[in-house]
Amino acid sequence: MITDKELEELKAIQTALGISDEDAAKMAVKSAIKSALADGKVTDDEKVMIVNAAEGLSKAKKNKLTKALESGEITEEVEKILKSLDD
Structure with a gap:
């Protein structure tokens, strides 16, 4: 958490x-x-940002991504989905 002064x-x-x-x-x-790609772990804040960024994905891809973020298991397929969001 950052302070108001740090935010300013x-x-x-x-x-x-x-x-x-x-x-x-x-x-x-x-x-x-x-x-997430570097350490295979996702904080709650990171998860929220990634899921919000994934709004434009197909329902299937978004479901795979959400399940992976919840389980902490980032498969090769999920890695590709994440990389597509980074473009």
Whole structure:
């Protein structure tokens, strides 16, 4: 958890770099995906971001992804789905 002061500092950095809120959100999702692929573990916050990013997927792919995130088992197929979200 970050403090209000830390959030203000991050927002100032974001503004200085010219990063929109939408781009910052995309970066957060990409970071969550990369973290999941790197260590095979997904925090609750990462899971929420990834599932939200998966809204445009087919029902079958979204179900596979959700089950994998809940079980912690990232198969090769799920890895491909995650990578497709990172594009």
